[in-house]
Amino acid sequence: MPLTPEEPQIHESVPGPRSSAGSTRNPQTPRPVPAPGPRPAPPRPAPPGGGPAARTRPSPGRPGVPRPPAPAAAPPPPVPGAGAGARVQLVPATDSTAVETADETVDRLLDSGRAPGDILVLTTAEQHPWALHELSFGEDAYWKQLDEGGDVFYAHATAERAARRAVVVLAVNGGTDEQAAAALPAAMARAAEELHVCGDPQRLRALAGEVPAPA
Template identity: 50%
Template sequence: MPVFPEEPEIHESLPGPGVPFPRESDAQALRAPATGGVPTITPTTVAAPATVPGPRPAPPRPAPPRAARPGPPRSVPKPGPAPRRPAAAAPQVEVRRIAATPAQALERADEAVDLLLDSGRDPAGILVLTVGEAHPWQQHELSFGEERYWAQLADGGDVFYADAALTRPARREAVVLVVNGGTPARAAAAYTEALGRATALLVVCGDAGPAAAEAAGAASGRPVTA
């Protein structure tokens, strides 16, 4: 009887490529190591897609120049001299004349001061100037010394009596000029000085020359009577 060689024992082997596993559990069992440990999964590195450079941005285009508007060319005015401002008009001073002889001038001046105070004038706004002899009130104040006398002018709180040739700065709202002596030239000069010290009213007691007479006549609007 012929002896046949033993047929090789066919063991189950892994399927070939492209052949799927019959069951998912069989595939997991085959991937597990022989020792029975947890199967290891080898990480797969996926290459990042290459960046494709895009088109470069075009530089901004310059704005087209604006077309000039039709019209006549503008003329630039040449700088000229600045216009002069009108000078401020000097305040008008009213001039009143009280006819009196040199002997009567002081008495008429005191009456004029009383009338100014009765009309509401502030005593600090009245200045009395004498052309001849000093006013009795001025002589009384000088008896206490010149320092005290001139301090009253600086304080400006009351009627002040002084000589018409006063050299210190003094301006009052109302000035009373007493022509109680002196030469006509001195009286005329005293009138000019007194007019410059008054801001609203000048009362001339006596004759201070033609300039004072004309100013008093123009202020009153009628001829000056003696």
């Protein structure tokens, strides 16, 4: 039926000619895939425990941005009953946190300028994880590190071979009262300048009254 002049014509809104059903479409050019590069090597695991190689230092601030000074921490109270000689400080901890507290004490000593070879860490119950790690290579290699004196050394409080050092950190991480009481004078005898005792304050104060002053 022919259209009258008044009737508008309706056109399809698809631009350009419609392709026939049998026509082929040009395939799209595939996007280039970058060749796989070398994958970064996984980080090396740190030795177990909180020993020297396991400890990390905080990264310095960005250049040009001054870092605010850290607030000075109040020194822990001295162990009552300690006599003249090495300065004895009590660092509160439980049996389960004594080793971790001892590691934090070592970090503070190193940050204050103490040389690693100045520090001896003793435990009253289970050996420090770093001592267990080093002992796995044999006792000769373990004690050789003590003789070399170049790093923090970890031993049991009953180890007679543990030599005297400027600073001793004693972790009371378990054991009987008799074992802890015997560990205190043993640690004092090895501390030339400072002794830091990490343990239960009430228990240590009770035991410290029976501990003789270091010679």
